[in-house]
Amino acid sequence: xxxxxxxxxxxxxxxFSVLIGGIGALRMPDLYTRMHAASVTDSLGTMLVLAGxxxxxxxxLAAVKLAATLIFLLFTSPTAANALASAxxxxxxxxxxxxxxxQEPRS
Amino acid sequence: MTVFIIIFLLTxxxxxxxxxxxxxxxxxxxxxxxxxxxxxxxxxxxxxAADVALTEAAVGAGISxxxxxxxxxxxxxxxxxxxxxxxxALVVVTAIAAVLIYTxxxxxxxxxxxxxxxxxxxxxxxxxxxxxxxVPNVVTAVLASFRGYDxxxxxxxxxxxxxxxxxxxxxxxxxxPKLSPAMxxxxxxxxxxxxxxxxxxxxLIPFILxxxxxxxxxxxxxxxxxFQAGVIVAASIxxxxxxxxEERALQALPAGLxxxxxxAGALLYGFTGxxxxxxxxxxxxxxxLAHDPVHGQHYGILIIEAGVGFxxxxxxxxxxxxxxxxxxx
Amino acid sequence: xxxxxxxxxxxVFAILLMIGFYAVTAKQNLIKKLIGLSxxxxxxxLLYITIGPVEGxxxxxxxxxxxxxxxxxxxxxxxxxxxxxxxxxxxxxxLAIIVRIKxxxxxxxENEIREIDRQ
Amino acid sequence: xIYYAVIVAILVTMGLALAxxxxxxxxxxxxxxxxxxxxxxxxxxxxxxxxxxxxxxxxLALTYALxxxxxxxxxxxxxxVRAQRRIAEEKEEGQSPLSGADAP
Numbered sequence: 001x002x003x004x005x006x007x008x009x010x011x012x013x014x015x016f017s018v019l020i021g022g023i024g025a026l027r028m029p030d031l032y033t034r035m036h037a038a039s040v041t042d043s044l045g046t047m048l049v050l051a052g053x054x055x056x057x058x059x060x061l062a063a064v065k066l067a068a069t070l071i072f073l074l075f076t077s078p079t080a081a082n083a084l085a086s087a088x089x090x091x092x093x094x095x096x097x098x099x100x101x102x103q104e105p106r107s
Numbered sequence: 108m109t110v111f112i113i114i115f116l117l118t119x120x121x122x123x124x125x126x127x128x129x130x131x132x133x134x135x136x137x138x139x140x141x142x143x144x145x146x147x148x149x150x151x152x153x154x155x156a157a158d159v160a161l162t163e164a165a166v167g168a169g170i171s172x173x174x175x176x177x178x179x180x181x182x183x184x185x186x187x188x189x190x191x192x193x194x195x196a197l198v199v200v201t202a203i204a205a206v207l208i209y210t211x212x213x214x215x216x217x218x219x220x221x222x223x224x225x226x227x228x229x230x231x232x233x234x235x236x237x238x239x240x241x242v243p244n245v246v247t248a249v250l251a252s253f254r255g256y257d258x259x260x261x262x263x264x265x266x267x268x269x270x271x272x273x274x275x276x277x278x279x280x281x282x283x284p285k286l287s288p289a290m291x292x293x294x295x296x297x298x299x300x301x302x303x304x305x306x307x308x309x310x311l312i313p314f315i316l317x318x319x320x321x322x323x324x325x326x327x328x329x330x331x332x333x334f335q336a337g338v339i340v341a342a343s344i345x346x347x348x349x350x351x352x353e354e355r356a357l358q359a360l361p362a363g364l365x366x367x368x369x370x371a372g373a374l375l376y377g378f379t380g381x382x383x384x385x386x387x388x389x390x391x392x393x394x395x396l397a398h399d400p401v402h403g404q405h406y407g408i409l410i411i412e413a414g415v416g417f418x419x420x421x422x423x424x425x426x427x428x429x430x431x432x433x434x435x436x
Numbered sequence: 437x438x439x440x441x442x443x444x445x446x447x448v449f450a451i452l453l454m455i456g457f458y459a460v461t462a463k464q465n466l467i468k469k470l471i472g473l474s475x476x477x478x479x480x481x482l483l484y485i486t487i488g489p490v491e492g493x494x495x496x497x498x499x500x501x502x503x504x505x506x507x508x509x510x511x512x513x514x515x516x517x518x519x520x521x522x523x524x525x526x527x528x529x530x531l532a533i534i535v536r537i538k539x540x541x542x543x544x545x546e547n548e549i550r551e552i553d554r555q
Numbered sequence: 556x557i558y559y560a561v562i563v564a565i566l567v568t569m570g571l572a573l574a575x576x577x578x579x580x581x582x583x584x585x586x587x588x589x590x591x592x593x594x595x596x597x598x599x600x601x602x603x604x605x606x607x608x609x610x611x612x613x614x615l616a617l618t619y620a621l622x623x624x625x626x627x628x629x630x631x632x633x634x635x636v637r638a639q640r641r642i643a644e645e646k647e648e649g650q651s652p653l654s655g656a657d658a659p
Contacts, residue, residue, distance in 0.1 A: 200454045
């Protein structure tokens with residue numbers, strides 16, 4: 001019962017942060033701030049939603065798979081964000097308020 | 108509820124497709140094609156086709172974006188000319204779409220249990236699979252045993268496509284200036300100097316390979332099988348090539364070995380069929396492979412799924428190398 | 437209303453098919469044509485998969501303790517599963533041909549290639 | 556019941572991310588949108604697998620979680636290669652300014 005309640009709270013918060021991040025990714029002024037908003041859905045939202053579903057699953061194989069999914073996502077999605085930011089910086093996309101700057105490619 | 112999720116996703120799918128056709132930036136089109144693949148995998152899952160969704164996931168996330176980018180690095184990433192005969196094409200396309208939509212009113216509705224397709228072959232497969240083959244995943248049973256001929260053909264098509272790519276791109280281009288390996292896609296060093304992707308990627312490659320083995324051998328019990336596992340193995344090698352440079356990937360898995368793998372997989376499949384004939388059964392009738400016909404079917408499925416996995420892995424990695432190395436050799 | 441919603445998948449199939457067809461016929465860029473071809477292919481996949489599900493059914497993988505014992509049609513899954521992998525291999529073949537065309541003509545636009553051929 | 560709310564939130568976010576992919580304005584925004592839709596797909600698969608009472612299909616979510624970032628790494632490699640070529644061209648032009656100016 002308590003587990004159910006906790007999982008509901010987690011799922012609600014997760015859905016909320018997923019939505020907030022989505023709105024931010026649409027509304028923010030430049031690429032880097034948009035990436036920041038997207039990270040709210042990619043990390044926080046993912047953690048909350050998957051934690052909520054894990055609590056629903058209980059001690060089963062499904063919970064293990066969900067935990068593995070969560071761990072791998074926490075590795076891969078920041079890496080993808082880092083790669084994307086490197087690519088954008090290399091191409092000379094500047095943050096809205098910063099002075100122009102370009103990173104040289106590492107061969 | 109599921110119906111409404113499907114309708115929403117299909118609408119997104121149409122919007123994405125329109126955007127793909129409309130944009131003149133081919134790089135953007137490749138990214139939108141990635142989104143298209145993600146949404147369609149989700150739709151397939153909701154339409155009760157878990158195996159297809161897994162295949163689409165592996166292909167769309169692991170291989171097709173990389174292939175498109177490799178080809179764009181060799182050609183151009185912008186459309187120059189617009190469209191020709193746009194008006195005629197639009198009229199024709201609209202007319203055909205109208206006719207197609209008109210004919211759909213006679214189609215059985217989604218999920219109709221009395222649709223002709225649900226009444227004929229499908230119930231037989233669902234009923235006889237536990238008796239003849241006894242694996243939980245009916246899709247694998249149909250794929251590998253009941254329709255084994257079909258899958259043999261498909262495996263050889265994949266193999267032939269791989270041979271075609273090797274023929275077209277295997278030899279160095281004539282009369283073109285040689286590029287330095289640092290300037291080809293995933294050439295000499297790849298992303299070796301980008302530490303964060305490199306550390307994380309190297310950490311994950313063993314897990315991806317392990318997961319591919321799970322998909323390969325769990326294919327009888329859940330979604331999976333040789334096709335999906337082959338694509339996932341290829342994706343992990345592509346990841347290695349991106350991180351460490353194509354040269355080092357070729358040192359780990361030489362091109363000759365990949366060709367051998369592709370050929371050996373297709374041959375393994377074919378020879379399993381011949382072995383069945385030699386043991387007194389029909390071509391690809393695995394029941395004769397063991398004393399118990401059901402066990403024979405299990406062995407047969409295991410062997411031919413391995414063959415399919417070998418071929419898909421070998422062909423897809425060879426294709427990646429052909430695109431990546433183009434221009435430097 | 438619900439009756440018509442059951443046809444939505446087919447409509448999307450028709451529209452996607454025609455979007456792909458439009459890209460193949462009207463676009464000049466060869467890579468764009470190939471992307472159009474893969475949209476066309478996806479439309480066909482969607483048609484096949486739409487035939488599969490049964491009302492109240494689940495994916496055709498037997499599992500114990502199931503509340504529902506109705507399983508969807510396995511055959512479309514089998515056909516499309518192999519077609520997706522074949523599709524990516526043939527897409528690669530098409531891209532390889534385009535790369536060779538680019539090396540031979542210096543362009544991947546159909547009208548420019550025709551122009552060079554005429555000379 | 557709670558699943559409905561989460562599913563709707565994820566679907567709406569997918570729609571918003573797709574809108575970002577359509578607007579652009581840079582190609583990187585489109586890559587960002589693809590990443591977002593990728594993680595949303597993982598979440599949706601995980602939630603829907605429970606919603607449809609088939610938790611054994613979580614393999615799909617695991618597949619995406621493991622290999623969806625390969626595409627983004629390929630994007631980084633693509634732009635690295637392009638920047639390398641640009642630098643090489645600039646160097647060539649710098650060494651022989653006359654022929655560089657005449658080159659098409």
